[in-house]
Amino acid sequence: MSSMAIETAGLVKTFGDNRAVDGIDLSVPAGTVYGVLGPNGAGKTTAVKMLATLLRPDGGEAHVFGHDVVREADAVRSRVSLTGQYASVDEDLTGMENLILLARLTGHAKKAARERAGQLLEAFGLTEAAGRQVKNYSGGMRRRIDIAASILNTPDLLFLDEPTTGLDPRSRNQVWDIVRAVVGHGTTVLLTTQYLDEADQLAARIAVIDRGKVIAEGTKGELKASVGAGSVHVRLRDAERREEAARLLGAVLDAQVQLEPDPVALTARVGTDGGRDGRGAAEQASRALAELARAGITVDNFALGQPSLDEVFLALTGSDTGHHHAPATDLEKEARA
Amino acid sequence: MSTAAPAETQDLAPVRTDSLAELLISTGRPPRPSALSASLTFGWRAMLKIKHVPEQLFDVTAFPIMMVLMYTYLFGGALAGSPSEYIQYLLPGILVMSVVMITMYTGVSVNTDIEKGVFDRFRTLPIWRPSVMVGYLLGDALRYAIASVVILTVGLIMGFRPDGGFVGVVAGIAVLLVFSFAFSWIWTMFGLLLRTEKSVMGVSMMVIFPLTFLSDIFVKPETMPGWLQAFVNNNPITHVSSAVRALMDGTSPTTELAWTFGWALLLVAVFGPVTMRLYNRK
Numbered sequence: 001m002s003s004m005a006i007e008t009a010g011l012v013k014t015f016g017d018n019r020a021v022d023g024i025d026l027s028v029p030a031g032t033v034y035g036v037l038g039p040n041g042a043g044k045t046t047a048v049k050m051l052a053t054l055l056r057p058d059g060g061e062a063h064v065f066g067h068d069v070v071r072e073a074d075a076v077r078s079r080v081s082l083t084g085q086y087a088s089v090d091e092d093l094t095g096m097e098n099l100i101l102l103a104r105l106t107g108h109a110k111k112a113a114r115e116r117a118g119q120l121l122e123a124f125g126l127t128e129a130a131g132r133q134v135k136n137y138s139g140g141m142r143r144r145i146d147i148a149a150s151i152l153n154t155p156d157l158l159f160l161d162e163p164t165t166g167l168d169p170r171s172r173n174q175v176w177d178i179v180r181a182v183v184g185h186g187t188t189v190l191l192t193t194q195y196l197d198e199a200d201q202l203a204a205r206i207a208v209i210d211r212g213k214v215i216a217e218g219t220k221g222e223l224k225a226s227v228g229a230g231s232v233h234v235r236l237r238d239a240e241r242r243e244e245a246a247r248l249l250g251a252v253l254d255a256q257v258q259l260e261p262d263p264v265a266l267t268a269r270v271g272t273d274g275g276r277d278g279r280g281a282a283e284q285a286s287r288a289l290a291e292l293a294r295a296g297i298t299v300d301n302f303a304l305g306q307p308s309l310d311e312v313f314l315a316l317t318g319s320d321t322g323h324h325h326a327p328a329t330d331l332e333k334e335a336r337a
Numbered sequence: 338m339s340t341a342a343p344a345e346t347q348d349l350a351p352v353r354t355d356s357l358a359e360l361l362i363s364t365g366r367p368p369r370p371s372a373l374s375a376s377l378t379f380g381w382r383a384m385l386k387i388k389h390v391p392e393q394l395f396d397v398t399a400f401p402i403m404m405v406l407m408y409t410y411l412f413g414g415a416l417a418g419s420p421s422e423y424i425q426y427l428l429p430g431i432l433v434m435s436v437v438m439i440t441m442y443t444g445v446s447v448n449t450d451i452e453k454g455v456f457d458r459f460r461t462l463p464i465w466r467p468s469v470m471v472g473y474l475l476g477d478a479l480r481y482a483i484a485s486v487v488i489l490t491v492g493l494i495m496g497f498r499p500d501g502g503f504v505g506v507v508a509g510i511a512v513l514l515v516f517s518f519a520f521s522w523i524w525t526m527f528g529l530l531l532r533t534e535k536s537v538m539g540v541s542m543m544v545i546f547p548l549t550f551l552s553d554i555f556v557k558p559e560t561m562p563g564w565l566q567a568f569v570n571n572n573p574i575t576h577v578s579s580a581v582r583a584l585m586d587g588t589s590p591t592t593e594l595a596w597t598f599g600w601a602l603l604l605v606a607v608f609g610p611v612t613m614r615l616y617n618r619k
Contacts, residue, residue, distance in 0.1 A: 049457075052457075052461050053460075053461060054457055054460055054461060056618070074463050077461055077462060077463040078366075078369065078463040080461065081461065082457060082458065082461050084454040084457050084458075085454070086453070086454040088454035088455055088457055088458040089454075089455055089458070090382065090386075090453075090455045091453065091455075092385075092386050092389050092390060093382070093385050093386070093389065094389075097385055101378060101381070101382055102458070102462075104370065104374070104378040104381075105370060105375060105378055105459075105462050105464055106366065106367065106369075106370075106462065107366065107367035107368050107369050107370045108367050109367070112367070116360075119356070119360055120360060122353070122356065123352070123353050123354075123356040123357040123359075123360055124352055124353075124357070125350030125351055125352050125353065126350075127350070128350065133389060144352070149458065151360075151361065153366055154360075154361050154362075154366065174351075174352050177352055177354055178352055178354070178357065180354075181352075181354040181357045181358055181361075182357075182361065184358060185358055185361035185362060187361070
């Protein structure tokens with residue numbers, strides 16, 4: 001038995017001319033949360049679908065707990081569970097009926113199925129909504145019932161495909177709590193996300209995917225070090241002094257400074273040179289502020305942020321992700337859901 | 338029916354991670370369900386859908402009633418002297434026609450389901466693969482049975498008096514249900530093959546209209562030109578409606594039954610595997 005939950009080598013999936021997944025190698029250790037980070041259309045969902053036996057790879061190999069996803073699809077299916085981006089339960093049925101249905105399909109006898117469904121609804125705080133059709137659930141409730149359905153049979157590997165896209169911050173935190181509880185039990189979780197902070201909160205290792213390829217892989221620390229601990233966003237009162245401020249910031253932070261479209265705004269990445277944690281970045285940033293004040297440049301607004309996904313991509317690929325121009329259909333559907 | 342507005346997150350009870358952890362440490366997984374059990378479970382799902390959206394029974398109640406009334410009074414006088422004469426011949430046929438027409442909704446429901454994420458979940462379950470499709474068909478068999486009872490009731494009220502009695506009528510319906518179950522595999526295939534619900538409907542009508550009209554449902558084939566007789570006499574719908582008519586008439590149509598079951602087997606043997614191939618590839 002392999003101690004790897006997932007191992008892929010040169011995994012490829014093409015749709016016509018589009019190489020959605022273009023040679024991905026992944027090794028996901030069992031018992032951890034593995035984050036797959038990337039913009040819309042990067043190939044995250046396609047990769048997950050191949051691993052969950054929903055799509056047949058066009059090239060390469062993938063093993064889940066040592067089982068080939070094509071030749072031993074049934075063995076893989078008995079150990080994994082998938083929560084897709086969209087509701088993966090039947091919207092016409094009630095929460096209770098959905099869970100009973102899946103419990104029956106995973107082999108629970110009638111009585112045991114009802115019992116298990118009731119317990120899960122209770123644990124997920126959905127007892128009151130048990131008798132309502134899922135189409136009348138709020139976004140947060142849907143995610144809960146989705147995840148409840150996914151862990152019903154205590155899978156060894158749980159795929160969560162963008163579990164918090166479209167959720168409000170509060171529901172998002174609740175989903176994170178659930179993921180932590182699931183992993184605490186020993187289930188391996190493969191989480192895809194567009195948000196760096198989500199991967200940061202949950203994942204032990206992260207793979208960054210762009211245009212179907214893994215462009216970076218490592219622990220959170222390694223990844224962050226390669227990107228920088230964060231960004232300093234500064235808004236000046238006087239647009240004419242921006243050039244001067246940019247030079248100053250560049251000198252103090254020893255970092256690349258970017259001029260924003262807004263004529264009074266600039267952004268500098270900090271922490272690339274050894275400042276590996278937030279504090280290092282904060283210290284550097286406060287030094288930079290002091291320098292600006294000494295030069296008599298008035299700062300209206302100042303923020304120290306984690307690198308955004310765009311910044312991660314900028315750092316990793318040296319080019320814009322085209323993130324904002326990516327097909328928005330996924331998000332639109334999500335917003336409607 | 339629940340029409341309550343979506344509840345706000347704020348009103349949600351908290352997730353109880355402690356009891357969640359307990360649930361996850363459950364004792365082993367039960368053995369996978371048998372093919373029959375999985376199929377029946379999907380059949381149960383189809384019935385729950387009828388329960389939650391009873392409007393969908395409209396097509397198996399109002400539509401067949403309309404068919405019987407329309408054709409009996411429209412053609413009855415011209416073709417058999419009077420509507421009450423004609424209905425003795427027409428009713429078994431119109432029953433076949435109505436139920437065969439209703440089968441196309443199988444394709445529509447398969448097609449609308451694929452769009453939803455729940456299909457992906459079913460496909461990641463370690464169960465007998467065709468059970469999802471068989472489940473649809475089991476649910477639909479219930480709808481066909483309802484339609485049959487509705488049509489018969491209307492027919493009896495309008496003066497249909499089958500010589501085969503209760504046993505003959507039930508046998509006729511049973512044969513029709515078996516054939517419809519087999520015929521529906523054509524629609525599961527199209528439901529998976531075509532992209533939109535509209536195209537599924539379109540193709541269904543293209544197939545069903547000629548098959549049902551160019552049969553012996555409305556008139557005896559002897560009255561038709563020879564080339565048309567060749568088609569009508571070999572049309573599976575003709576075999577089914579002749580078999581059903583004979584059974585309800587109290588005779589045992591051995592040849593027609595053999596043709597009907599032969600066609601049923603052929604349909605499942607051809608369209609079953611094609612459906613499953615598409616389902617696995619989707």
